[in-house]
Amino acid sequence: xSRKQWMxxxxxxxxxxxxxxxxxxxxxxxxxxxxxxSLARFFSATVIAAGIGIGIAAFGTGIGQGIAIQxxxxxxxxxxxxxGKITVTxxxxxxxIESLCIYALVVALIILYAYPMAKPxxxxxxxxx
Amino acid sequence: xSPRHLKVATWIxxxxxxxxxxxxxxxxxxxxxxxxxxxxxxxxxxxxxxxxGTLNRPGGEVQKWEVSGRQGMLFLxxxxxxxxxxxxxxxxxxxxLVNIWGLVVGLSSVVLTLILLxxxxxxxxxxxxxxxxxxxxxxxx
Numbered sequence: 001x002s003r004k005q006w007m008x009x010x011x012x013x014x015x016x017x018x019x020x021x022x023x024x025x026x027x028x029x030x031x032x033x034x035x036x037x038s039l040a041r042f043f044s045a046t047v048i049a050a051g052i053g054i055g056i057a058a059f060g061t062g063i064g065q066g067i068a069i070q071x072x073x074x075x076x077x078x079x080x081x082x083x084g085k086i087t088v089t090x091x092x093x094x095x096x097i098e099s100l101c102i103y104a105l106v107v108a109l110i111i112l113y114a115y116p117m118a119k120p121x122x123x124x125x126x127x128x129x
Numbered sequence: 130x131s132p133r134h135l136k137v138a139t140w141i142x143x144x145x146x147x148x149x150x151x152x153x154x155x156x157x158x159x160x161x162x163x164x165x166x167x168x169x170x171x172x173x174x175x176x177x178x179x180x181x182g183t184l185n186r187p188g189g190e191v192q193k194w195e196v197s198g199r200q201g202m203l204f205l206x207x208x209x210x211x212x213x214x215x216x217x218x219x220x221x222x223x224x225x226l227v228n229i230w231g232l233v234v235g236l237s238s239v240v241l242t243l244i245l246l247x248x249x250x251x252x253x254x255x256x257x258x259x260x261x262x263x264x265x266x267x268x269x270x
Contacts, residue, residue, distance in 0.1 A: 003136040005208060072184070076184055091135070092135070094176060095176065101239070102172075102218075103238055105218060109218060109219060
C-alpha cells in the first residue's frame with residue numbers, strides 16, 4: 001500500500017469518525033427528550049457498530065482472498081499440471097476465509113434486527129416495546 | 130482430496146449436525162442448522178464450480194475466453210452469489226424465520242467439515258511417516 005493510499009484511508013476513517021461525533025452530539029431538552037436521546041444514541045451506536053464490523057470483515061476478507069487467488073494463479077502459471085491440486089487447496093482456503101465474512105454479516109444483522117438486549121434497554125429507558 | 134469428496138463430506142456433515150440439533154434442541158434449532166447449512170453448502174458449490182471452470186482451462190480455451198469478454202461474467206457471478214446469500218440471510222434474521230443460533234451452527238458446517246477433513250489428512254500423513262520411519266522397509270519381526 002502506497003503512502004497516498006494510506007493517507008486516503010486515514011482521511012476517510014477520520015471523516016467517518018467526525019460524522020459519528022456530530023450525529024451523537026445532539027442533546028435533547030427535558031426528561032422524555034433525554035431518554036429519547038439516550039435511546040436514539042443507543043440505536044445509532046448499534047447501527048455504527050454493525051457498519052464498522054462488516055466493513056472491517058469485508059476489508060480483511062478481500063485482502064485474504066485476493067492474496068490466496070494471486071498465489072494460486074501464480075502457482076498454476078508456473079506449473080499448469082498441478083492446477084487441480086492447487087484449485088482444491090485454494091477452494092478450501094477461500095471457503096474458510098469467506099465464512100468469516102459471513103459470520104460478520106450474521107452478527108451485523110443480529111445487531112440490527114434481532115439484538116436480544118434491545119428490548120430490555122428500551123424498557124430500562126422507559127419505553128414500551 | 131477431490132472437490133467431489135469435499136462436497137459429499139459437506140452434505141454428510143450437514144445431515145449429522147441437523148440430526149444432532151434436532152435431538153438436542155428440537156425442530157426450530159434443527160431448521161436453523163438446515164437453512165444455514167444449505168446456504169453455505171450451495172455457496173461453496175457455486176464457488177467451486179465458478180473457480181474450477183475458470184482456473185482449469187486449457188491454453189487455447191483461455192484465449193477464447195479472454196477475447197469473448199467472459200472475465201466480466203466471473204465477476205458478475207461472484208457478485209450475484211454474494212448478493213443472494215446476503216438477501217436470504219437478511220430475510221431469515223429480520224423476520225426471525227429460524228433459530229439464530231442454529232443458523233450460526235449451520236453456517237459453520239462447511240468450516241467444520243474442512244477442519245475435520247484437514248485433521249484426517251494430517252493424521253494420515255503422520256501415520257504414513259510413522260510407518261516409513263521404522264528404519265527399514267522390511268517387516269519387523
